[in-house]
Amino acid sequence: MKVVIIGVNGFIGHSLLARILNTTDWEVFGTDLNSDRIQPWLNSSRFHFEQGDIRKCRNWVNHHVCIADVALPLAACARPSEYIRDPIAIFELDFEENLGIVRECLRHDTRVIFPSTSEVYGMSRDMPFNEETSAFVFGPIAKQRWIYASCKQLLDRLLWAYGEQGLQFTIFRPFNWFGPNLDNVDAPGHGSSRVVAQFLGHLLRRETIRLVEGGRQKRCFTYIDDGIDALMRILAQRDETTAGRIFNIGNPGAHVSIRDLAHTMIRVLSEFPGHTEIAQNAAIQEISATEYYGAGYQDTEDRVPDITNIRTALGWFPRVSLTEGLRRMTAFYLQDPAVACSANSASARLSI
Ligand code: UGA
Numbered sequence: 121m122k123v124v125i126i127g128v129n130g131f132i133g134h135s136l137l138a139r140i141l142n143t144t145d146w147e148v149f150g151t152d153l154n155s156d157r158i159q160p161w162l163n164s165s166r167f168h169f170e171q172g173d174i175r176k177c178r179n180w181v182n183h184h185v186c187i188a189d190v191a192l193p194l195a196a197c198a199r200p201s202e203y204i205r206d207p208i209a210i211f212e213l214d215f216e217e218n219l220g221i222v223r224e225c226l227r228h229d230t231r232v233i234f235p236s237t238s239e240v241y242g243m244s245r246d247m248p249f250n251e252e253t254s255a256f257v258f259g260p261i262a263k264q265r266w267i268y269a270s271c272k273q274l275l276d277r278l279l280w281a282y283g284e285q286g287l288q289f290t291i292f293r294p295f296n297w298f299g300p301n302l303d304n305v306d307a308p309g310h311g312s313s314r315v316v317a318q319f320l321g322h323l324l325r326r327e328t329i330r331l332v333e334g335g336r337q338k339r340c341f342t343y344i345d346d347g348i349d350a351l352m353r354i355l356a357q358r359d360e361t362t363a364g365r366i367f368n369i370g371n372p373g374a375h376v377s378i379r380d381l382a383h384t385m386i387r388v389l390s391e392f393p394g395h396t397e398i399a400q401n402a403a404i405q406e407i408s409a410t411e412y413y414g415a416g417y418q419d420t421e422d423r424v425p426d427i428t429n430i431r432t433a434l435g436w437f438p439r440v441s442l443t444e445g446l447r448r449m450t451a452f453y454l455q456d457p458a459v460a461c462s463a464n465s466a467s468a469r470l471s472i
Contacts, residue, residue: 121144121146121147121189121190121355122146122147122148122149122187122188122189122190123140123146123147123148123149123188123189123190123191123192123355124148124149124150124181124184124185124188124190124191124192125137125148125149125150125151125192125194126150126151126152126174126181126191126192126193126194126195126221126471127151127152127174127192127193127194127195127196127470127471127472128148128150128151128152128158128169128194128471129150129152129153129154129155129156129157129158129471130152130157130194130195130470130471130472131157131297131299131301131302131303131344131471131472132194132235132294132297132344132347132348132351132471132472133150133152133192133194133471133472134157134158134301135299135301135344135345135347135348136192136348136351136352137150137158137161137167138160138161139348139352140352140355141161141164141166141167143352145166146166147166147167147168148166148167148168149168149169149170149184149187149188150167150168150169150170151169151170151171151172151174151177151180151181151184152169152171152195152471153171153172153173153470153471154171155169155171157301174195174217174221175212175213175217178220181221181224182224185221185224185225185228185230186224186228186230188230189230189231190230190231190232190233190355190358191221191224191225191230191231191232191233192232192233192234192235193217193218193221193222193232193234193235194235194471194472195213195217195218195470195471195472196213196214196218196235196470196471196472197209197210197213197214197268197470198237198268198314198472199303199311199312199313199314200265200268200311200413200417201310201311201312201413203264203265203266203267203268203416204264204265204413204414204416204417205414207264207267207416210267210268210271211267211271213470214268214271214272215271215274215275218234218275219275219278222234222275222278222279222282222287222289223282225287225288225289226282226285226286226287229286229288230288231288231289231290231358232279232287232288232289232290233289233290233292233351233354233355234275234276234279234289234290234291234292235292235293235294235472236272236273236275236276236291236292236293236366237268237269237272237293237294238293238294238295238296238368238370238423238425239268239269239272239420240256240269240272240273240276240293241254241256241257241420241423242256242257242258242259242266242269242420243257243258243259243418243420243421244256244257245257247422247424248372248424248425248426249368249423249424249425249426250368250426250428251293251366251367251368251426251429252366252429256269256273258270259418262415262416263416263417263418264416265413265416265417265418265419266418276291276366279291280364283364288358288363288364289363289364290354290362290363290364290365290366290367291365291366291367292350292351292354292366292367292368292369293366293367293368293369293370293425294342294347294369294370294472295339295340295341295342295368295369295370295371295423295425296314296315296316296339296340296341296342296370296423297341297342297343297344297347297369298314298316298317298341298342298343298344298445298446298449299343299344299345299445299448299449299452300344300448300449300452300453301452302314302316302317302344302449303317303318304317304321305317305320305321305324305453306321307321308321308325308327310330310412311412311413315339315378315381316341316381316385316446316449319381319382319385320385320449320450320453323385323386323389323398323399323402324398324453326398326401327403328403328404328405329382329402329403329404329405330405330406330407330412331378331379331382331404331405331406331407332378332407332408332409332412332413332419333406333408333409333419334379334406335377335378335379335380335381335382335406336377336378336379336421337377337378337419337420337421337422338375338376338377338378338421338422338423338424339375339376339378339381339423340370340371340372340373340374340375340423340424340425341371341374341376341381341442341445342369342370342371342374342438343371343438343440343442343444343445343448344445345440346369346371346438346439346440347369349436349439350367350369350430350434350436351369353434353435353436354367354434357433357434361433361434362433362434365429365433366429367429367430367433367434368425368426368427368429368430369425369427369430369436370424370425370427370438371425371438371440371442372424372425372426372427373438373441373442374438374441374442374445375424376442379404381442382404384442384443384446385446385450386399386402387399388443388446388447388450389402389450391447392450392451392454395454
């Protein structure tokens with residue numbers, strides 16, 4: 121099988137690349153702005169990489185969408201602080217560029233596996249969020265945080281509509297995936313990474329962890345290996361089991377408040393030789409959402425995936441607990457600090 125991954129150096133992109141090359145005989149074509157995460161695979165005969173900006177290498181993207189069996193458009197910015205700082209850039213990249221790729225898939229009859237987001241459920245009060253029945257609830261326009269979710273939900277709707285014209289698609293919704301190489305733990309700014317990388321960076325630099333609105337809001341954190349396992353099952357199953365379907369991919373068993381996440385991360389860090397003292401002295405402070413992100417922020421209070429659909433269709437369920445996942449992620453950064461330090465600046469990352 122030929123797979124094209126647009127945004128192959130991203131957190132999901134490079135993890136998927138590794139799994140494909142390690143466990144299948146598939147060929148991968150990939151493009152990204154950066155290549156720091158994919159260094160180990162650049163010499164593989166089954167991986168063909170083009171470094172560049174998808175906004176400028178449309179010919180490469182269109183050609184490879186044409187020759188591939190399946191496309192994964194993973195180029196996007198997925199950090200809430202950026203949704204508020206530069207909402208137009210989110211629209212231009214996350215929506216416009218990806219819409220162009222989806223249209224190419226339709227034109228060339230290439231299957232597309234599209235990354236939606238847990239954020240599309242917004243502030244829905246459903247518990248858990250279901251792909252077929254939950255309504256999307258977003259805040260007012262001045263709350264720019266919702267531009268990312270709005271872009272993604274409109275793309276989901278377009279995929280659905282193009283599906284009626286013959287587009288072969290599967291939509292997946294990651295719920296707070298985390299693991300090695302999630303964003304850049306070395307980025308010093310607040311809001312420069314998603315929360316697990318953000319907290320780990322603060323801990324390792326002996327900085328204060330900031331709990332937005334006291335950290336009462338809850339998420340379900342999903343370890344990357346579980347997420348990739350689900351994606352591999354979707355990739356391998358090209359029939360009515362996956363065609364035209366939407367799947368939540370998350371770990372309902374790892375449902376914690378952000379405050380509890382911080383304490384669990386400190387406890388996990390204390391297990392590592394030489395880091396007990398850092399963990400004992402870890403400082404936590406509460407901060408208002410406006411102070412941390414600015415006035416354009418509004419949060420999802422709670423987010424739990426209903427995973428009945430993917431469990432029934434593909435037999436998938438998460439296996440890695442939050443604590444075990446945090447242990448593996450912490451070990452990765454402690455054993456290989458060069459990986460964290462060599463990463464490009466968080467603002468340059470445009471793939472999920
Ligand atoms: C994320 C991002 O929008 C996307 O990466 C993605 O599509 C989706 O959710 C997902 O991964 O499922 P969110 O969970 O709000 O959104 O993003 P984080 O930045 O990881 O924040 C999680 C929570 O931690 C938020 O409530 C935030 O306010 C809080 N937080 C974050 C803190 O309390 N302190 C910090 O320093 C950073």
